Structures are given as structure tokens and as C-alpha cells.
Amino acid sequence: MPKVTSYAPAWLCRPSPGASLFTSSSVKSPAQALQVVKPAVADGPTRTIAKRGNEVFVVVDNEIRWANLARLKDQWQHQTRQKKSAAEENAEASSYRVLAVPVYGHIKQLIPSPNGAFLAVVTEHTVHISVLPDSSHLSSTDTAPIRLKTYQLGPTTHVIPEAPVVSAIWHPLGLHSNVGGCIITVTADAAVRVWELDRNNHWSFDQPTLAVDLRKLVDGTSSDQDFAPSGFGKNKGFSADIIDMEAASASFAGNGNDKEDAWAPMTLWVAMRPGDLYALCPLLPSKWQAPSATIPSLSAAIIPKLAALEEKGPEDVEEQLIACRQQYEWLQEIDDQESLDPSSAGSGTIQGADVFSRPMNPSAIPRLQGPFRFDTGDEVDDLDLCDILVIAARLNVDDLMMGEDEELAVEANDQDKLSATTICLSSGSGRVHICLELDGVEGQWLPKAKKNAFRAPLSEPSDLVLVESLDTVQGNVNTWPTFTRDAHSRYSFFVTTATNVVSFSLSSWVQRLETELQAEDPAGSAFRLQVLCDGTVAQRQRILRVLETDIVSPQDHLAASLVFYDFDLGYLLITHHPSQPYAAAMDAPADSLVVENRLYDHKPPLPHSPAVAPQRPPYQVPAVLYAQSPLEAFIDKNVPHRQRHTLKEQVRLSPATLDLVAAAHRLLSAHTNALERAASDLFRRCERLQGEMHDQLKQLSDVAERIKGVTSEVGEDGRHKEGTRNGEALDRRLQAAKDKQSDLIQRYDRLRKKVLNSGGRPLSEKEKSWIAEVETLSQSFADEEPEAEEDQEQHLAHRLQTVKQLAVDLVSTTKAVLVKAPSPAEPGSPSSPGSTQPKVPQRLQRARVADAMRMVERESAVIDAITSRLERLNTSL
Template structure:
């Protein structure tokens, strides 16, 4: 869990120049036009009006796009603070704020609707600008060009995407996604747009071909595709101005959000980056795989991974074609699709394309079809009686690559090392709903490419698509807003440190969720060889707490309820200059949190989301909240400064210098002035009252903290010294030495428990939580028997019941006696003298020399054998003693 070090940094708050990035320029103008005064409706879709490119930030304020380099803004502020410490003489005369560079630049684009989303391309060359019904593609200049000292607006080169497709009479645009497998250069890119009526369009942009901005290269109507029976049908969306008719799918397939299943990395499943997941408002999910542009790039592991999965599966299914006919047909389609890719020669990459090592470019196969089959609906049971889940956003975490099949026949150590890079071998799907809930689901079967069959004569069989069930792991509630009935559209933001961590931005707060530790434990259980008891352990694992959550930011009630505004989806920066920073904004105020990285900090298990009461007798922790920021209305210019220019006609301005006369024109002028001034003073009164309430609350909290400190001091005095009314220690009271001994004993006990806990935790992690096998149990029993036999107890009974230690000593004594006896015998035996053939034989019998050698050799072999047995027993006992 990330630990929040500080909230909105000083270089983003007033009076720092960086605060102007999010400050509205029309705060005091109550009669501004609809273009600048209107706000995006939170109930109509996600609000993503803040984006990043490296350490650069793009923000939509007053319906204009502002750009700023946050690292440069922070550096300027630090330089300004350093100059102020040296004195006023250190500040340049031409730049009172310490630098001649502006805090932000305005990017002028010809967009007349309310901007709801801005999405930079993966290489940062384009910026997709999404309104309610239109999509514009702006060409972004380089950061060096934007960092000039000029303060004038920069007019961007902008193309409207589908001038006759995304228009006001048509369905609103829900999502715009840059395709992870597209060719993204400074000249073009690939973007996918999804409208509320389930129309998916793939646009392959090329600045040298303006026709690429007018018509998509691939368009699919999911409402037609869900009932499709053949790939030869027309699944294109209905054209502009044509009657679509009525269908029940208009309500059942209303799109809430969409996302791709992967990010085009070598460590994820090969099908994931070409799978488009679409979430419908009622609660159904659909998958479109494979959805590819006409030219697409792939990592070096994609094609080998697909081959290692499709070819063995096809060989296994061909042995039993009668039982699994549908699976065999789908696998043959995948084989034909893959064979067409293998027959291609990889294309030469464009000069502007930045490709990773080993990546290749292919042309989209035309067989079986360019339009895949719509898989789904995928559903999960929440246990509620309501059928409409009111889904808002979706986040898909791809499964890891199957390294065992990919590296079959390779080095086992290399395969194990590669498999440990990722955690979970199942797809994780996270969903948010309008009531503030976050649903975490698992898709265990895996999504693979599927296509509709070709049309054949005399064939009336319709391919059925039955609903598939998702495993609902956990449903969590985000923090409720103080407004209660405020409309919220929770949105996801991926974390930069872990694939299994993310942020959820609601109307008034940002919450961090992490399932990293749970995913690691689940993967170790899924990959275990011993499956005995796995059902019970999986039930316990999925039935407990899955996700860890912590509130990162909380917007004050006064800002969150004003004008029914909604926090845009937050950004996460991880930069050397900025650190680990979470950033969003609302009502001209930035809301940020500087956090510790997971490697540098460890957060406890305190759940800050629940309002739990403190333990009786212990001081309560103070509430953690962001520092107070001055409302924008308090430093906004007075509307009366420009009242004459905006509200008084030019022909009537000369009357302001004359004597006041009662007339309809004067009455209208006074009415307008009263309306403007009352709105301004009302906003100032609300801000001042909020400041007054904060000051009162701070006073009460300080008094409460002082009272708690006094209580703690009294308790400390009562513990360390029990003094009677006469000033002397009471009889039988504890002295300081006894308390110190108890404290030292408690510390030692705590350290011992911590060591024991770490040892047990390491053993459990190494064992994976699996039960002992029969071999392990027999080995433990043998160790116990040998340990009992190796004890120092006295022997009881005859020789067979002697303990192992005494038997070993007896063997050693016998061996020593045999060796000494053998040496003595060898010393007594005289050496044989040669006998001549003429000498007569002696009176005593002579032992033949050959027989003597045989006897000696037998004795030496027996001694060596006994010595080897003794050495083996000794070494085994030493090993057992070491293990015990």
C-alpha cells in the first residue's frame, strides 16, 4: 500500500505560478456563455480531462486545453524560493516570479463542444479530443517547441475524425482507444472509437491521406454481430440519416466503457492485446477477438506462443472430432488464420516507427474473416435482485504468457525464470458501477480468436453463443460522498508499479486498490502439483479479503457539491523530478498526493475507509486530510472591473457620466449590476463561511488534542510514580526498576515473536501452503525415531534394546580390538625362509605361504568393511544432528 507523504505540493498551490494551470479565467463572470460555463454531465460518461506525456500535463480548463511541463514548473518554484532566501536583489527585474517562462501554454483547437476526454497517443505525437458526439485528432508539437518563452496561444493542426460519422444526430461517443498493436508514428496511428449504440470503428490515420480521417478501415455494429450467423453478412453500422428501427438490444447493449485486454508486452497472453472488451450499462460484457488494423505490429513472442498453443490443440482435437465438433471447427479457423500469418514475409517498418527488439509487422489475415465473432455475454452474479448493474468503467489485466508451452524443449531454468516474471495465469476483470462499487472478477477459460462460419447452401444451423460465467471474487464499496445523492461515474487509473494495483476516481475522492499479494498466492495454488485439498483452500482464499484499499485523496464537501462537478480520472506520475505523484483537479484547485514507492515504505493494515471508533483509553488518531487551499473566488478579479465593457452597450456608456435618471434603461443596468454583483458576493460569502468553519473545527481539534495529551501525561505519571496525597510513594506500589524490567521483557518477547513469525511465514511461502506428501511424512517419522534412539537414556532390556549411541561405542571398541589383535598376530608371525630342495623337513608342521596371505587378506577386508560401516553411521548421525 502506498504511504502518502504529503498532499498538494507547494509548487502547485497559490501563490506559486504553477497554480494557474488549473485556475479558471472566468471565475467571477457569472454571465459567461454556455461554452465556458457548462460542465460535462457526470451521468453521460467518464470524465478524462487531464492527461500526461512523460512529465508533461494536459488539462481542460474553461473548455480550453492547457499544457505545462510539471518538472519545469517545480524547478522554477525551487529556484524562486532559493532567490527569495538570498533577498529581493537576487530576483530578476524582468521576471518577478523568478523565471521568464510561463507556467502553462494554451493549445487552441477548433472544438466547439464540451471536451469530455483527451487521450494522447502512445508515442505522444497525437492527442484525441472527444466531446459528446465528435472526435478530433490534434497534432502535438514537441516539448521543446512548447517550452518557449512566448505566452501566446499555440494553434494546433487538427483533423475531425469522421465528419459524417461522429455528429450530433448520431449516438454519443463513449470511448476512444489507441490500438496497442497499431503502427504509431509521427505521421499516423490507429485509434478505435466506440459509441453508445455498440458501434466499433477502427481508424488507421495517415496525415498524408486525409481520406483516412473520413472513413474507418473497419466498422462493426455489435448489435448486428451478436445475432450473426455467417461471416458473409453485412455487419457495418447504419449510415448517417438512415432509420435504424427498434430493437431490444438498444437498451441491453448500451455501451458504458471499453478497453483492450493487453498492452502489447512480451510477458502477457498473446491474444490479450488484440481483444477488445466492451462493458454494457446493464451488466453484460462482450469480447471481440481478434480485432486488428490492416497493418499491425507484434512482439517477438506472439507468433511462437500462438503456434505452441494452436497446433497441439488441433492435433488433440482431431483424434476425437465427433465429441468436440465446435471446438475443432474453432481451432481449425485459428490454424488457417495463423498459417496465413506464417506465409507472410514481415514488412519493413517505417522510418518513424519506434519498435522494440524482435517486433515484426504483418498484414491482417483475410481468412476466415476480418471481423471476428462476438464472444459473450459474460456475466457474474452479485447476489442482488437488481438486474441492472449500471456499469461505468472496465479495467482488464491480462493473463501471463504460458511459458511452459512456449519454451518446450528449452532449458528448464530459463523457463522457470521467465515464468516468475508475472503473477497470475488468469484474466482479471475489474468493473465499477454507478453506486460506487468495484467488482473484481476472474475469467479462467481464456479468450481466443473466434470467427463466424462461411455461408453454405442448404445449411440452416445457427451458431449459438451461450452466456459465460465470470467468477466474482469480491465487491467493494468506495468511500461515500458527503453529498449522498451526487451523481458519480467511477473511473480506473492504472498504477505504475504493479499490474495488479489501480486507482479509482469517484466524484469526490481517489481510492487505491491492490490485489498483488492475493494474485501471487492464488497463482502458487493454481500451479501446485498436489491438488489434494485445493478446493477448500481456494474457497478460503477467495472468501476472505482479496483487495487492499486505502483512500488517497478526499475533496472537501464545499468543492465537491458545487455545480455538481466530478473529479476527472486521476494521473499517476513516476519521475525522478516529480517522484510518485497522484494528480487531479476540481473547481480551479489541484488535488495531488506525493507517495512513497512500494519498495521504500510499508503501510500497516489500518483501514482508513471505515470510521472505526478508537480503543477506550487510547488517544484517537487525528483525521488525515489535505491542507486547506484558498478558494479561487477569493483571489479572482472583481466582475465590476469589466462590467462596463461586457454589460453596458456602447451607446449608453456616456450616460454613466451624467446625472442618474429614472428610466427603463437605468433600471435594466441596475438589475444587471445587481445580478452580477450578488453572484460574486454570494460566492465570496460561501468561501468565507467555509474558512470560518474550518477555523472553528481546527480550534476544537486542537483543544481535543491537548486534552488527549493531558490524559496521556496523567496516565504516564500514574504508571511511573504512584504518589500519595502526602507526596510519598504508596506501600506496595511499583518502582521504576520493576517497570523497566517488564518493558525489557516485553520487548524481548516481541522480538522473539517477530522472529518466529518471519520464520513461519518463510516456511509457508516456500511450501506454498500445500499438505505434506507421504514421502515427507515418512521422512519426518524416520527423523523422530532416530532422534529418540540417539538420546542419552540408559538402556533397558537385552542387547537388542540398546540405544544407538551405546551400540556405536560397542562397534568402535570391537573394531579397535580387532585392529590391535590383527597387528599383534602379524608381528608374531615369522617371515618365511627359503628352503633348499636337499634340506630335510622340520619336526613342526609348516603353513603354506599362499594360505597365510589368504587369511591375512580376509582379515584386512573384514577390518576395512567394519571401518566403512562405522564411518557411514557416524556421518549419517552427524547429518541428522545438524538437521535437528
Template sequence: MPKVISYTPPWLSRPSPGAALFSSPAPKDPASSKNTKDAPYLGPSRTLARRGNEVLTVVDNQIRWSSLTRLKDEWQQRARSKNQSNDTESGAPYRILTVPVYDQIRQIIPSPNGAFLAIVADHTVYIAVLPDSAHLSTADSSPIRVKTYQLGPTTHVIPESPVVSALWHPLGVYSNLAGCLVTVTEDAVVRVWELDRNNHWSFDRPTVAADLRKLVDGTSSDQDFAPSGFGKNKGFSSDYVDMEVASARFGGVGSEKEDAWAAMTLWIAMKPGDLYALCPLLPSKWRAPSAAVPSLSAAIIPKMSVLEEDPLDYGDQLAACRQQYEWLAELDNQEPLQIIPGSATEPESEILTRPANLGAIPKLQGPFRVDTGDYADDLDLCDMLVIAAKADTDALMMGEEDELTLNSGGDKLSATVICLSSLSGRVYLCLETGGVEGQWLPKARKNAFRVPDSEQSDLLLLEALDTVEEDRRTSDTWPMFSPDAHSRYNFFVTTSHSVVFISLSSWIQRLEDELQSEDTSGSAFRLQILCEGNASILESIIKVDDASISSSQPAHLPASLVYHDYDLGYLLLTSHACDPYAAVLEKPNFFPSFSLETGAQQTDSPTVPPHRPPYQVPSILYSDSPLEFFVDKHVPHRYRSSLKEKVLLSPATLDLVAAAHRILSAHTNALERAASDLFRRCERLQGELRDQLGQVADVADRIKGVSSEISEDGQRKEGSRSTAALDERLKEAKDRQTELVQRYEAIRNKVLKSGGRPLSEKESSWFAEVEALSQSFDKERKEESAEQISQRLESVKEIASELLTEAKSVASRIPTATEPNTPGSPSSAQPRVPQRLQRAKIADAMKMVERESAVIESITTRLARLNTMV
């Protein structure tokens, strides 16, 4: 769990120039002031993007670029020189990227190589060519017009279905001239765009387009799954309601450490709660990691061999596996178009073409559903995050002498993790254990295998978390996921008023260790205990106060960004109402060491006390007067000449004064609320300072009292208080510390032994006995009432007391061995038992044992004979 070291750094706060990056200047034209309340927006808001240490943000529907490292360095230089007079003379600390987008920009998504920027409005998509950092970091701060292409001028333009998600394909081929973008609209249409600046047709028409509402009922690959043209009657179907897309994500990032099918799988989340998967969804040219094709071979070929042993029982699965084999065979016989050499961050990869023996549109798999246990049918999903399963290196390296070190580190799980968010602010953490593989529809010909039934698959719900407080839930809350920079199983959730951190790392590691353990005895018990506990850790990082929310500003935070750099540190960044909100986090230590001397966990960084978020000055306090454009906007032309004359008491003058009063009263009301909030903060700060001073004074008095009893040589003065109490407290603390260390070592050794060796027969039988006793007790408890149990308990107590009394009376009558003249004493004069009689009794006992042994052997022989006959 990362600790918050500090909140918004000073180089992003006012009056530093870095704060101007997110601030909105006064409108220059009344027509430019748009009322966003007339058309409320309910959807993803991703108006912040990063490219390395750079940041791209949308302010007043204009895209701004800046370098956070540059902003920090300039602030540090000015702080050292103490020259604050140059702040007003220097230019803006950002560059404006001029793009021909007139609708409200909702999302900006940079390409993986940083060469392109996808700009998503309500119904239009633009692709802008981003200049490099050196060109944007010049001293010139004037706006720069970038080369922009409209994506699908006849596709994403009319207000029919808005664009929900725009994703850069993780296996696409990227350069300064080419890229691959996937767009998903609300009406469940998926389009793959293979962009090429040398071919303008690539921006007009997608290479792959599929209507999922048609594909869900598809029976043959020869059918037409293309989206319906504009103006055509689409009819009505129940799928139009159930298949309204909320979000889409790829199942992987194209790494060789993850499952080979993951980066080819496009997951689509529908608003009611169903999930679908398209696998494999590839462009005509795609980048294959070095371990992708061998991993697919190691998974498909053994599976096909097993299914061919019994083709009658596994006919459908065998046919689907043969499709995968044919697709893989064509892929394996290709010569790479290009080999991309590896680097320090990325391994070597190959450029391959998509196999042509099967269609480009795969079969739609699903629906995958989450059983939340609620009575509501619709979950109202908003966003999703998919974490791919790790690559199966054991199957890949079977029969090889060398070991493949792909899974370095323990942050891997052999199952897919799917995180979903809903409008209520709840986050669902799910596991998909079956695995999604490539599937295609069959061709329309005779004697072809029938389509495998697309039955509903349930996702394993791990936990449901509430990220929004009940009193702050609004109808426009749209939680969005942002991946962490340190672990795949850590992520941030941005809501309308806050940013929370969720971690699955520790739970995932324990689950994977249990799944990969060779000792299966007691595994069900340990998995049950593991699943009954908390699977995640939730921590609130940033909260926006209601007082800082202006009615004229959008009420939702954009999806937060995570930076991890030597210059910036571990930084979380978002913005709201023209103000940046950031948090400098402590780098997590996933393997803390335990000190046996102190009994505490040791980390590389010191413990940092919590900080309060700094006060953000409301934008209303530094905004211009709203009466600046009052005359141009509210006064008709025929009355403007009368403004320079004497004021006359007339209805026109009354209307003019009333209009000015309405505008000015709204402005002064906002000023009053901002000033009152500042006054309340100052009063609270004074009270807290008084409390802190009182605590400091108390500690000072205690220190003074202790130091007054100690002389300069370190010895206690004569006549001072006795040291017995202090010595006793110190001894108790040391004993307590030693006891804690011993308990920790005992628990640690016990855990290591339980997880590192198989259970013995005695332990296994003990587990079985405890479980049988528990079941019998539960059964008896259900059959008997509470009164019967209480009666039985009372009778048992009475019998126990009677037996105890009788035992005491018997013990009192038996003489002790130490008393003289007793049979047990050496000097006893009573007659002893003769040895001849003792031998006779022992002989009789031995004969009895032999007879019983003979009876047991005969019974065993008869049972064995009966089993042989059966």
C-alpha cells in the same frame, strides 16, 4: 498498500505559479459563460493526460500543457532565492494549445509515442499533432496553434450517438506521421482508423467498421456488418436497449509477457451488464512482439492435434481451430515489413500485415455476464479495466534446452482479470478463466460447418467493493479506473468526490502459487479458504470536501494520473473546481523483510505519520465580481443612457435593481459559505492544537518524573520509587516479544512445509476423517432437533459422571504395588501362576490367531475369484 506521505505539494498549491495551471480566469466575454446545467453530462471525464513528466489538462474548454518537473524546479529555485516579487512578473507556467474544438471537451488521450493527441467531444473527435517538449518548454508562454485533423467529418459530427471510448491500438504502428485509433460509440459501432498524415483520406474513412448489433446475430462472414448510413431507418430491436455501450478496453498492452491474444482482443462493456469480445481486431499493419507468433503456434498446434483425434465429438471446435491454424499459417509465412530493434523498456518486434484469408471483422464472442446475486437485472456499468493473463512459457519452451525468462517477478496470473464499475460506485472484481481466442464467422458456402453457439459465459465474481459512501452517492457518479505505475494488479478508482486505491497483488500471487502447485492434495480446501477471504485491499487516498464544491463548477473529478519518477516521486494527481488535488505516495515494498529481533516488518523507507489534506482556497474568494458584465448582459440598450442620470423611482429601475440583487446575492452567498468553512476549520484547528499541547505536556511530565529519579551517572537515586515494577514490565515485554518471534517462526515453518511438500498418507487420511465426521455431524444435526441434542448431551454427562465414580471406587479397592504382602510386590507370599499353565494359555491364543488368519485368507481368495468372474 502505498502510504500517503503528503498531500498536494507546495509547488502546486497557492500562491505558487504551478497552481495557475488549473485555475480559471474571469471570462472576458459574457457570451463565453456557458451554463453547463442545461445539458447534464453523464459519461467519462478524462480531461487530464500525461506524456512522461508532462501534463495536459482542459480548463474552460482550452487545452493547457506544462511540465511538472519544470514547475517543481522553478518553485525550488524561487524558494531558495526568497525572491517572491518575480512571481507576478513572470509569464504563465503553461502553454495553451489552440485547437478548433467548440463543443465541450470530454476526453484527451495521448498516443503511446506522444506524437498525437485524441480530443473527444460529445459527438466529434479531433487528432492534434503534439509538438515535442523542447518546443513547448521555451520562454515564450503565448498560445500555440497545433495542427489538427477532424476524424471522420461525416461520421463523428452529428448528434446521433456520442463517442464513448477512443483507444490507441496497443499493436498499432506509431511514428511522427502514423498511428492507429479505435473509436467506440454508444450505439455499439466499432471503427478502426489507421492514420497517416501523408494521406488525408485516412482521417475521413475508417479501414474497419462494424456494427455490433448486426454482428451479434451474424451467421456468415459474407454479410454486411457496416454501420447504417445517416438518415436510414434502422428499425427497432431489443439489442438496441441491451447493447448500449458504456466503455471499451483492450485486453492487453502489447507486451511479450502477456497472452498473445490479449492485445488483439477488444472488450466492450454494455450498460445493462453484458460484456462482449472481438478477437482478433487488428489494423492492416500491426506490430507483433517477438514472442507473439511462437506463443500462438505453441497454443494452436497441440490443441488442433488433440481435437483431430476425435473429430465427431469436437466438430465445431475443430473447425474453429482450423481457422486459427490457417490464419496463423499465413502469418508465419510472411516476411516482416520492418524489424523494430529492442530497447531498455521494450523488446524487439516485427511489423506484419493482417492475414487476408479470413475477414478483418472477427466473430463477436459473448455475452459474458456477472452473477452478482442482486435482484436488479441492470448493473448500470460505467467503466472497465482488463488485466491480461500471463504468457504460457512452459508450452512455448517445450522441448527447448534454453529457458525463457519472460515471467520475471511474481506479479502474474494465468487468467484474465476484469474490473467493472457501476453508477452506484460499486466495483466488481471478476476472473475470466476460459480464455478468449481468435474466432471468425464461416463463409457462406455449402457443406460449411455451422456457427458455434454463442452461449452465455459467466465470469467468476471475486469481490464487490463500494468505493463511494452511501451518503455521498449522486446520480452523476461515474467511477473511472487508472492503472498503477508499480503493479498491474493495483489501480485507482476516481469517483465524483474521491480517489481510492485497490490492490489485488497479494491475493493474486497466492492464487497463482496454488494454481501452479504440483501437489493437488488438499488444493480444493486451500482454494476455498483463499476465496472466502478478502481478495483486495481498499484504501481512500483523496477526498474532496463538500464545502469546496461550487455550484458553478462540474461536480465530478477527472480520471486521476499516476506519476513515478525520480524528480516527482510517486505522485497521484487530479483536479477539481480549478484546484489541483494530489497525493505524494510512498513507493510500495512488495517483499518486506521480517526482523527476528524486533518481530516487525522492515521497509526501505521510514514510517511516515498521516497528514491531513491541505486547505484549498475556494475559487470564489479570488474570482472577480459578477457585476463586471452586468450592464452589457442584463441592461437593455434603451436604458443604458439612464444609468448616468439621477435615479428615478420607476418599474424599470426596480427591475434593474432586482436583477443586480439576484446576481450579487448568489455571489455573496458563495463568499459567506467559503468564509464560514474557513472559520470552522480554524476553530477545529485550535481545538486540535489544544489537544496536542495537552498530550505533549502529559508526556513531558511523565518524562520529567522518570528523569528526576535518575542521577547523572545513569543510576537510580536513593529514596526513589522501587525499580521492581519497571523491571517486571520490561521483563514481561521481552518475554512477550520472544514468544511472538517463536510463534511466528513456528507458523512460518508450518506454512513452508505445507506449501513445499506433498501431504503424507496420515495427513490425507486425517483430512478425510475430519471431513466425513463433519458431514455426519451436519447430517445428524439436521435430522435431530435442538431438544434431542441437549438431552443426549445431558445423558452423556450423567454416564461420564457414573463411570468416573465407579472408576474411583474400583481404584480405592485395588491395593498399590508398594504395599507389603500384595500380589504385585516382590515379597508377596500369595501363590503365583505356574509357568506350565501360562504356556498352555499362550498356545491356545496362538491357535486362535492362526484360525482367524486362515478364515481371513479364505475370504480374500473367494472375493478375488468373484471379482475375476465378474
């Protein structure tokens, strides 16, 4: 878990140049905001801040601004050293550049391409692709706005009459260069479109290379059907899928890493608003790049599986055999290809990747897998999902190349990997659901059409394992939570709601779970897995919170957070509100304990804590104090220029004058109310600061008195004064405290080692036999045991007598065997070595006797245990 060391740094607070990047150029008051008729904010993610290295793109007043955060930080440090005023510094250099983009709708999302060459600007219904200049060009001394070369994606596809755009994702296996790229768009009507962009071919921005309507595909029976979405202006009719398959968000399972499952980066997960999940695998562009471990891992998984299924026979596993043969046919077409030259197809973003063409067999459109569902236990069926985050399963290194690539196996054997896909979902109520997909999603296709054959749809529901559900906000708040991946661990992420940023970490739980899943001996794993799933799964900590005084409009929503981790900025989380930026500087996660949920707790910090999170963010001046007076704008809008001289004359009573005064009163009341709230908040902070300083001084005085009481017993010569406590007593108390502390540390270390060794450790033969004996004994007590206490006592007494009789019989039998045992034979006797009669070795005789004695001792121990139990029963009665 990250530790918050400080909040918004000085170079992002007023009056630094960095604060102007996130602040409106013409700050409006709340009264003026009431005058402006804002468009209704549709449901959808607010990703109005994006990054490219240290560069940041942010949407303010529906204009895109660019700045280099490292440069802003250097400017502030230079300003501090030179002791220049903010006005002088701003006159020398501007803090940001305006990127002019011909977008007329309300910008909802900014998504840079993986190589930083393009920027996808998404409104509610339209998608625009802008070509980003180089960082050196943007950092020039010229402060004029830069007009970007922009292409509208699908001018007749993404338009206002059609369904809104919910997600725009750059394909992780697409070919991204300065000339083109591959982006996936998902609309609310569950239409998925693949766009392969090429600046030299403008037609690539008009029509997608692959378009799939999931509502048609879910009922598809053959790959020869037409699954393309309905065209512009066509009547789509009505079906139940209009509500059940309303898309909310989409995400790829992987990012093209060699250490993740080979199917993950080509699997698109789509979350529907009611709660169902669907997967498309494989979804690829016509030209795609395969990481170095993709093709070998697919071969190592598909070929042995096909051979095993063919040995069983097609009658037993017909459906699995058909699916595996399709995968083999798809993989065989890839093997038959020769890898294309990356320079001719476009510079790939994955190092060492091979470029291939998308196989046409079995089909370019995969089968829709799902729906994937999980049981929340609530009565409400509609989960109102908002966003999805998929963490790919780790690569199965054991089956890869049969141990030929040992270096890759060593690198991929990471503890921070799980052999199952982790799916995180957020709902409109602020709740986060963490699920596991254990079966794995592999490539599947619909079969070819057959004449005179009817086939039912193959889409069958699948169950997800719901691990934990956590809340990020309190109460029923209408919000759209969005996920942000962490920079340190793939199993850590941040959730941004309307007024909060919360951190989640699954790293420690994933390590323990993977140890159990990979255990060689499954004995006891079911119990340990149940304990793991019933306990705490995700560690949760609130990072940021928007105060009530900073909320100007109820429709304002925090932008999805960004996480920076480099030498210049450190470990920094940043987001922004329409009024001001919010940031938190954090420490890199370590193995030390983390104090959770202490951001706004006024209790004293825990002792022995190396670094305690600050109690609250520093005070920032509310934006209303920088707002312009609403009267000037009101007069310019409502009073004609030729009648303004009447405002200085005597007031004449009339209906027009009354309406003018009432409207002005409404504006002034809203403005003064916001000013009063800002001033009262500052007053309360000052009072609270005085109280906290008084408490701190009181604690310091108490500690000083205690120190003085201890030091007063020692004179200037170092000896204890007369009449005070003996120094030996103090030394004994100190030594006793040290001994107790060392004992606690040793006990903790023993328990820790015992717990660590228990996870995944195979049981010994002695432990297995002891478990079997205990289970047999408990089963014998449980069989036909009377319910009444008196009957139970009689039953145990009868069993005790039986055991005693058996013990006596065994002892007598043993003695008889010993008596009948032949003595050592004399030479010449029939049992002598020279005799023909068989001879039993004395070692075997002693072994048999020892076994009999151990059996007698075991029965005696059982008798003693039953006797003690009877005595306890008699005592209780």
C-alpha cells in the same frame, strides 16, 4: 498499497506558477456561473488531463494547455531561493502554453498516442487528431498560443446526429510513428471502427479500414455477411439490442508485453451499460506488430490442441475442432508471411517486434464472443456500467517452445502475474466489481456461408466469477467512475469519482491465488480457494477528496487521475477540478503494513508506524475569493451604456427598475453565499486547529509527567532514591515486557511460516492416510446414527461392545498363531535346511506379529476414545 506522505505540493498551490495551469484565466464567481447557460453534460468519462513523460496536457475553459511539471517545480524552487514575488516570476516566464485546436464542442477526453506524436481530442460526438510538437519546441520562450495541425476523424461518421463517442483507444499492436498510427473508436450504438492514420494520405482520416456493428455481429451466422454500421442518415429501425447493447466503455486486454497472454493485446473488451460484456478477438489493423513471444506461444498452444482434438474424433468435439482449425489456418497464413521491414511500415513501439499483414482467412472480422455476465445478487438487473479495466493473464511459459527459450521463461515467471484474466468494472453508483475470466478468450471467427444451409447464431452467454464488489462513495451519487493504472503493479489501480480518488490493490491476493492455482497436489485446494474468495480480496484506501466548499457547480467532476513516477516528480498522483488542482505525493509500495482509511480520521496515529499518512490536505484558498465581482459583468450585460449615468441618480420606481434590482440581488446573494461558506470553512478550520493543538499539548504534558515520574526515582549519581520503588522491580517489569514481546514475535513467525508452507504444499503419505482414516471414522459414526440422546448412547454402547469383542477375538487369534508357530528346527528334522519342507523366515514371522500388535493397539485406542465419549455423554446427561 501506496502511502500518502503529503498532499498538493507548494509548486501547485497559489500563488505558484503551477497553480495557474489548472485555474481559469478569468475566474468567474458562482453568480456569474449561474448566468452562463451551460450545455447539458452528457454521460461519459472525464479524461481532460493527459501526460507525455513529465509533460501534462489539461483542458481548462475548453482550451488545451501544455506544461512541463518538472519545469514548473524548478521554477518554484528558483523563485523561493531568489525570494522573488509571484508577479515578478510570472513576468519572466509563463507557466504554460495554449494549444489552439479547432474544436467547437465540449472536450471530454484527451488521449495521447503511445509514442507521443499525436493527441486524440474527443468531444461528445467528434474526434480530432492533433499533431503534437516536440517538447523542445513547446518549451521555447515564446508564450503565444500554438496552433496545432489537426485532422477531424471521420467528418461524416462522428457527427452530432450520430451516436456519441464513448471510447477512443490507440491499438497496442498498431504501427505508431511520427507519420501515422492506429486508433480504435467505439460509439454508444456499439459500432467499432479501426482507423489506420497516415498524414500522407488524408483519405485515412475520412474512412476507417475496418468497421463492425456489434448489434449485427451478435446475430451473425456467416463471415460473408455485411456487418458494417449503417451509413449517415439511414434509418436503422428498432430492435431490443438498442437498449441491451448500449456501449459504455471499451478496453484492450493487454498492452503488447512479452509476459502477457498472446491473445490479450488483440482482444477488445466492450462493456454495455446494462451489464453485459463482449469480446472481439483478434481485432487487428491491416499492418500490425507482433511481440517476440506472440507467434511461438500461439504455435505452442494451437498445434498440440488441434492434434489432441483430431485424435478424439470430430463427432465428440465438433465445435471445438472447427474453432481450432480456424486458428490453425489463421496462424499458418502468418507463418507463410515474411516479416516486413519496420522502417518501411513505420517505426514500431515494441522493441524486437515483427511486422505482419493481417490474415484474410478465415476473416478480417472476428466472431463476437459473449455476452459475459456475472451475478451480483441484486434485484436490479441494470448495472449502469461506466468504465472497464482489463488485466491480461500471464504468459504460459511452460508450453512456450518446450523449454527452448529459458531466459524468457525465467523473466516471465513473476509472482505478480495471474493465469486468469482480471476484469474490473465501475458503475454509476460508485461501486467497483472485480471479476475473473477463467476459460480464456481465444481467436474465433464465423464460418463461411453454405448453400441451402441454415445455421443458428453461435453467441452463447458465459459466466464470470464475481470476486468482490466494493463502494467508492457513500449514498446514491450520480457519478462516472474512471480507472487509472498504477505505475508499480499491474494489479493496482485508482478509481476517480466526482469528488474522490480511491486506490485499490489486488497484488497480495493475486499471489496467494496463483499459488493455489499452480499447486501440483489439488488436495485441499477447493477449501483454500473458497477461503481466499470469501476473504478480503482488494485493499482499499482513499487518496483524495474534494471538499464541499470547492464545489461550485453540481455538474463538476474530477478528471481521471494521472500517476507519475520518476526522479524529478517522485511518486505523484494528480487530477484537477474546475477550480483548482489536486495532488498527492505517495511512497512506493513496500511490504510493511498500511494504515487504511485514516485520511480524515482524527484519532492518534498507530504506534510503531514508520510513516503515518497526514490527517488532511493542506488548506487552499477557495477559488471564490479570487473571483471577480459579478456587478461589473452584470452592468455591462444588462444596462446600456447611455443609461449608466442613471445608476448614480435617485432611484425611480418602475417595473424595469424592480427587475434590475431583483436580478442584481440574485447575483449578489449567490456571490455572498459562496463568500460566507468559504469564510466559515476557514473559521471552522482555525477552531479545529486550536482544539487539536490543545489536545496535543495535553498529551505532551501527560507524557512529560510520566517521564518525570520515572526519572524522579533516580538520583544524580544514578542510584535509586530511598522511598521509591526498587530498581530490581522496574528491571523485572522491563524484562518481562521484553520476553513477552519476543514470545509474540516467535509465535507470529511460526504461524506465518505455517500459513506460507500450507499454500500449495503437497500432502505427505502419512497426512493422506490420516485424513482417510479420519473421514472413514467420521463416516462410520454418521451412518444410521439415532437423533435422540438416549438412543445415541445405546447405539454407541452397542458399538463399543462389538469393538471389544472384536479386540478379544483378535488377541486370542494372535495367541493361537504364536502357539502354533513352529520352533526352530533341529538339524536333520523335516524343516531343517536340508529338508524338502518349506520354511517361513523368522523375520517374516516377526513382521506379521508386529502388524497384528499394531492393529490391536489401534483398536484399543479407538475403544478408549469411544469410552471417553460415552463418559462425556453420561456427564452431560
